[in-house]
Amino acid sequence: MIELSNVTKMYGKVIGVNDFTLTLQPGAYGLLGPNGSGKSTLLNLITGQLRPTQGTIRVMGESPRNNASLFRRMGYCPGGEGFYSDVSAYDWVKYLQQLQGMTAADADVAAGRSLELVGMSTAMHRPISSYSRGMRQRTKLAQALAHNPEILILDEPFSGLDPIGRHELTTVLLDWVDLGKSLLFASHVLHEIESLTQSFLLICGGRLLASGTAEDVHAMMVGLPNEIAFKCSDPHRLGELLLRERVVDSLRIVDATVTVATRDPARIYGQLPGWLKTSGIDVTEMHSADESLQALFNSLMKMHRGEL
Amino acid sequence: MIGNVGAVFLFEWKRSLTVPRMAWWLVLAGFPVFIIGLIRFSITAGDVNDAPPRELWIGFLFALVPMLVTMLGTMLWMTPAISAELERRSWVYLTVRPNGGTAVLLGKYLAAVTWVIPPVLLGLTCAVLIISPNAEEAEEIANARRHEPAQPFFINKHGQRQLAPSMAMRDLKPWQIWWAMARMVCLSAPAYAAVYLLLGTIMPRRGMVLAVGYSLLFELIISFVPAVINKLTVHHHLQALMLEWCELEIPPEFMSGAATLIGNSPTWHHIAILMLYPPILLAISVAVLRSSEFSSSAESDV
Numbered sequence: 001m002i003e004l005s006n007v008t009k010m011y012g013k014v015i016g017v018n019d020f021t022l023t024l025q026p027g028a029y030g031l032l033g034p035n036g037s038g039k040s041t042l043l044n045l046i047t048g049q050l051r052p053t054q055g056t057i058r059v060m061g062e063s064p065r066n067n068a069s070l071f072r073r074m075g076y077c078p079g080g081e082g083f084y085s086d087v088s089a090y091d092w093v094k095y096l097q098q099l100q101g102m103t104a105a106d107a108d109v110a111a112g113r114s115l116e117l118v119g120m121s122t123a124m125h126r127p128i129s130s131y132s133r134g135m136r137q138r139t140k141l142a143q144a145l146a147h148n149p150e151i152l153i154l155d156e157p158f159s160g161l162d163p164i165g166r167h168e169l170t171t172v173l174l175d176w177v178d179l180g181k182s183l184l185f186a187s188h189v190l191h192e193i194e195s196l197t198q199s200f201l202l203i204c205g206g207r208l209l210a211s212g213t214a215e216d217v218h219a220m221m222v223g224l225p226n227e228i229a230f231k232c233s234d235p236h237r238l239g240e241l242l243l244r245e246r247v248v249d250s251l252r253i254v255d256a257t258v259t260v261a262t263r264d265p266a267r268i269y270g271q272l273p274g275w276l277k278t279s280g281i282d283v284t285e286m287h288s289a290d291e292s293l294q295a296l297f298n299s300l301m302k303m304h305r306g307e308l
Numbered sequence: 309m310i311g312n313v314g315a316v317f318l319f320e321w322k323r324s325l326t327v328p329r330m331a332w333w334l335v336l337a338g339f340p341v342f343i344i345g346l347i348r349f350s351i352t353a354g355d356v357n358d359a360p361p362r363e364l365w366i367g368f369l370f371a372l373v374p375m376l377v378t379m380l381g382t383m384l385w386m387t388p389a390i391s392a393e394l395e396r397r398s399w400v401y402l403t404v405r406p407n408g409g410t411a412v413l414l415g416k417y418l419a420a421v422t423w424v425i426p427p428v429l430l431g432l433t434c435a436v437l438i439i440s441p442n443a444e445e446a447e448e449i450a451n452a453r454r455h456e457p458a459q460p461f462f463i464n465k466h467g468q469r470q471l472a473p474s475m476a477m478r479d480l481k482p483w484q485i486w487w488a489m490a491r492m493v494c495l496s497a498p499a500y501a502a503v504y505l506l507l508g509t510i511m512p513r514r515g516m517v518l519a520v521g522y523s524l525l526f527e528l529i530i531s532f533v534p535a536v537i538n539k540l541t542v543h544h545h546l547q548a549l550m551l552e553w554c555e556l557e558i559p560p561e562f563m564s565g566a567a568t569l570i571g572n573s574p575t576w577h578h579i580a581i582l583m584l585y586p587p588i589l590l591a592i593s594v595a596v597l598r599s600s601e602f603s604s605s606a607e608s609d610v
Contacts, residue, residue, distance in 0.1 A: 068406035082398035098315035
């Protein structure tokens with residue numbers, strides 16, 4: 001389905017994508033990487049927006065650059081919002097379907113159907129300027145789905161969606177994948193991709209660091225220190241407590257925040273309420289976010305550089 | 309492909325039917341009317357014997373209608389054709405469609421040309437009505453005709469020999485001027501739109517600066533340079549058509565200079581060149597576009 005051979009993209013002296021070689025068979029794939037890792041550049045190359053500085057790209061056997069026949073079979077939802085604020089979602093999606101080659105009547109039907117699919121049927125005749133972020137994301141997805149492409153390429157499509165919106169669009173995409181169509185889904189959030197596919201591509205620093213299933217990714221994460229930050233009433237006592245319990249590899253205290261690196265986060269999450277109750281320490285904030293993922297990327301980068 | 313261009317054309321037209329755009333439409337139509345009206349009013353209010361001769365009216369109309377207003381209208385529509393989409397971040401949505409970029413360029417081009425010509429022609433019509441003789445002047449003209457061969461010249465307050473206003477008006481032939489100017493607008497709008505589209509495609513981020521620079525340097529200065537380079541300007545060909553279609557008499561003392569500047573090419577030659585401008589420049593614009601790269605993440609030309 002997608003074939004990249006030693007693809008490098010340079011922006012002047014900055015490397016966007018670095019010697020990327022990859023072959024993807026039809027199916028659903030998650031492109032996972034932190035912000036600035038080169039995901040969008042890679043998608044721009046795959047959709048023919050950019051020309052590789054080196055290497056070759058084939059999508060469904062064809063070069064994507066200025067390829068009209070390929071664009072008929074491809075749906076793309078870019079990361080950025082690119083709306084005409086004074087136009088309704090319906091008019092915009094219809095317009096894009098006409099550009100796709102549909103007649104006005106067919107585009108009418110396709111736009112209505114697609115917007116209904118993403119849950120926008122009630123608001124689709126309102127100007128886009130009146131939409132929430134989530135509604136805009138739904139509209140973006142609708143324009144990519146409307147012409148029923150064979151391959152769907154999505155760049156952070158769940159960004160700005162509330163949990164209900166994420167669930168609804170996940171269902172839409174799962175149904176779509178169940179039809180046997182292909183999907184390439186870029187995100188920096190592991191569980192977003194995990195909810196859609198078990199096949200991952202890990203990208204960082206413009207390089208393909210690893211690929212495999214969700215289990216492979218989790219296996220890679222085992223044994224990597226997980227960083228957790230606590231904001232609390234008595235950071236020194238909390239630090240002392242965590243050290244005494246021997247659950248942290250390292251610890252630092254800045255103002256009221258204790259940041260720990262641990263290989264056993266599950267034990268901390270399980271026992272922390274009890275420890276806090278007995279010690280009387282108040283924890284007001286706790287962050288882990290995707291630090292584990294970042295740790296994974298950092299470790300993989302070190303492996304690539306031969307530092308591990 | 310034709311369907312795609314048609315879709316862009318209709319979409320752009322629909323989007324142009326907003327209050328700000330319609331206000332701009334009226335400004336385009338009103339500008340030549342305002343300037344010509346001021347000149348006409350100053351004559352009526354002042355000494356009627358200071359009325360400008362026919363050549364000067366034609367000069368004013370030429371500078372305002374097929375030149376200034378048409379240039380301005382097409383420049384403001386066409387130069388930001390791509391940069392507006394890039395700034396709005398909508399470009400990537402259009403270019404992942406079959407021949408999307410090309411359709412956007414051509415559709416916007418057609419929308420711009422068809423949007424600019426009507427207000428310019430409306431302004432021209434009003435301006436010609438303004439310069440046409442009023443009832444009093446018509447009577448003067450009729451009198452002059454009755455007393456032919458009356459003395460068509462008089463000595464003005466500056467002691468110069470001047471054609472009587474009644475005679476000047478008599479020779480004006482307003483609707484001949486209208487027809488000449490209208491044909492020039494229909495040639496200049498597509499040509500200028502293609503020029504500005506190309507400039508906006510070559511350099512989307514600095515397109516407007518480039519377009520203003522081109523207009524000032526090439527269309528207003530180099531077009532008056534008696535050298536081969538002036539033949540590349542739209543202004544040069546329009547000037548030649550104005551002399552021909554408005555039947556302007558060049559005074560003998562200026563004949564050699566005018567011949568150097570305008571050349572001796574036949575009328576069809578100028579028309580053909582102006583008609584060739586759009587397809588050639590549009591083809592170059594499409595070629596430039598297809599070789600350009602625009603990143604959707606930063607939406608900047610890279």
